Amino acid sequence: MTDLSATTHADALAGLDTPAVVIDAAKVEANLRRAQAYADRHGLRLRPHIKTHKMPHLALRQVELGAAGITCQKLGEAEVMADAGLADIFLPYNIVGAAKLARLAALKRRIAISVTADNAVVVEGYAAAFADADAPLTVLVECDTGMGRCGVTTPEAALALARTIAAAPGLRFGGLMTFPATHRAVEARDFLERSIARLAAAGLPPAVVSSGGTPDLYAAGDDAGLVTEYRPGTYVFSDRFQVAKGVGGYDDCALGVLATVVSRPTDSRAVIDAGSKALTSDLLGLDGYGYLPAYPEARIASLSEEHGVIDFSASPRRPAIGERLFVIPNHVCPVVNLFDTVHFLHAGGSIEERRVAARGRVG
C-alpha cells in the first residue's frame, strides 16, 4: 500500500469521492499467486475463503490459479458464487432450519457443495433433507481444536459424529474441519492425529482434513501430511492485523480506505470522513483503528460513525484539511462488507468499480 498513495495516482483517484475502498489489482494478483505457489509446494490443496472479498471475479481467479474450490461462510455467499460459475464450494457451517436446508438442497442440485456438522441434531436435519437426493451430501465434522467456538470437543465425539453421518441415508462423511490452524499448538495437532487414527481404525478415514486462517498460512506446510487442504481468506488483501502477525508487510496490503481530512481542530488532531461505518470497530487486540501509510506515527484514536479522530502528536508531519489519506484497516473482511462497491486500481492507473456482489445476504 505504500505506493498506492493519493499523490502517485492522483489523476485516477481524483474522480473518487470519499470514503472509498481502493484495491491495488497487481498486489491482489501477487498475493493470490504467492499463496497458491506455497500450497502447491507443500502439497496442500488451497480452498480460499471468499468472505473477505465477496466478489465472484476474484473467486474465479483464485480457482484459475489452482485453488481446489472456494470456501463460503453462509448460504447467501455460496448462492452468489454458484450463480457466477463457482462449481465447488465448501460451507463450513451448521446449516439449521427448513428454509436454509431447502436453499442448500437447491444449491446441491447445481454444484458440488459440502458442509459441516458438530452435533447430531444438525446431522438429522441434513439426513431428513437429503435422504431422497440423487447423490449424497458430503458432511465434514467440525472439530474444536482450541478456538472455543463450534466443534466437537474430543476425538471420541468426532468419531461418533462421523459414524452418525456415515450411517445416515443421503449423507457421506467427508472428513474433518478445524479453525484456526493447528501447527502452533501441540494439543491441537494431537486432537487431529488421534481423531484421524480413530476414524481410520473404524474404517472411516477422512478424505479431507481442512484447516484455515491467513495468520498461519505460510506455516501451513508444517501441517502437511496431517492437513490436506487450507482455507485462507484475508491473504487476498491483507490488513493491519496480518502485518502485526508477521504475514508480510504493509507493502503486501492491497486494500486501503481512501478518506479526506475534514477538520484540524487542534495542532495534533485531525478528523477524517471514515468512521466506524467505513472502518468498523474491530480492534483485534491492536491499538487504534487502522494504519496510515503516509503518516506511520499517527494513531487513529477513536471512531464515531462518520468521523475518524487521528492523533498526530507523535508524527513530525501533519495533513492539511482536504488532504486525502489511505487507511489500512485493522480487519479487512468486515470493511469490504460495508461497501456496495469497491474500486480496483490497475497498473496503468485506470480505476475499475466492482460490486461486492455477495454482501448483505441473509444467512
Added chain:
Amino acid sequence: MTDLSATTHADALAGLDTPAVVIDAAKVEANLRRAQAYADRHGLRLRPHIKTHKMPHLALRQVELGAAGITCQKLGEAEVMADAGLADIFLPYNIVGAAKLARLAALKRRIAISVTADNAVVVEGYAAAFADADAPLTVLVECDTGMGRCGVTTPEAALALARTIAAAPGLRFGGLMTFPATHRAVEARDFLERSIARLAAAGLPPAVVSSGGTPDLYAAGDDAGLVTEYRPGTYVFSDRFQVAKGVGGYDDCALGVLATVVSRPTDSRAVIDAGSKALTSDLLGLDGYGYLPAYPEARIASLSEEHGVIDFSASPRRPAIGERLFVIPNHVCPVVNLFDTVHFLHAGGSIEERRVAARGRVG
C-alpha cells in the same frame, strides 16, 4: 423487546430466515411520540437524526409528529431523504471537496439544507461554491464542548468563525452546534453561554443552538433557554447502551436481531448465526456483544463474522439447537447499516419488509 419473542409471534416470524432485523412498529411509534411530547413540553425543536434508521418512511413520520426537520450525517443520506420528500435537513458536518460541494449545491436547489463548519478552510469552500447561489447557504459553527472530535475549541474561535461566515458572499451564519449535550458538564454549558454572549455583543445572535444525543434526550429540558433544538438519533429504536445509560428499559427497545442457535458445543456454550457482520464489534464500554431478553443472564462472549458465541454459565435455562433468539444490540445504528432490508412487525402480527434506503452511500 420482551414481548417481541419468537414464541409470541411465532407464525409471523417463522417466515423470516436468520439473521434478520425485526422492528416492533408500535414501540417505534411510542418512542417517537414520547420524545416529541418531551421536546414540545420543554420548548425545544426536535430534529431527529436519521443515521440510526436510514429509512424515509420513519423520517416522514418523525416530521409528521412535529419534528422541525431531520438531521443527516452525510450527503448520501440527505440525498435519499430529499428524494423521499424531506424538505428541511441539517447536515452537521464539514463538507469538503469539489464533488461533495457540487452535491450540496444540487441539494440546496431542492430543499432547505444547512451545514456546519469548524474552520476557515471549510468556510472558504462553501463561499466559493455558493457565492453565486440564489439564496445563501446557512452555516452553523460546530463547537467542541468536550467531546474532542470536531469543533472550534474556544468561544473566541466560535465568534471569529461566525464573523468569517457572516462576511462571506453566499453564506449566512446560522448558529451553533455541539455534540453531545451539555447539561451534564458545567464547562460545556459555560462554553455555549460565553459564545452566545460574544455573538450577541457582536450583532450575530445565533438563531439556532443545536445539541444532540439520545443518552441526554430526557434531560435536554434542563438546557432549554440555552439550546433551541435537539438532535436525538437512537431513541427511535433504543439499544443496550441506551438502557445502560438509563434511557428507558429493555421494554422500550424496538429492534432485535433474530438469530438461530446453530451449535451447543458444551453444556454452557451456544453459538448463534449472528456475528460481527450482523451485530458489529461495537462494545461502547459494555460487557459482551448484546442482550438476550429471553436469557437475561447469558453473555455474548465473542463474535466471529458469522458466529456469536454465548456463555450460558450464569443462566438457569439454556436453548436448544434450532431455537430462535432475539438479540438487543449494544449499538443499533451500525447494525441497521449492515442490512439491506429490515422487517417491521405490526400489532396484528403482520410483517412488512422495508429497504434501508440510505445505507451504503458514499460520503
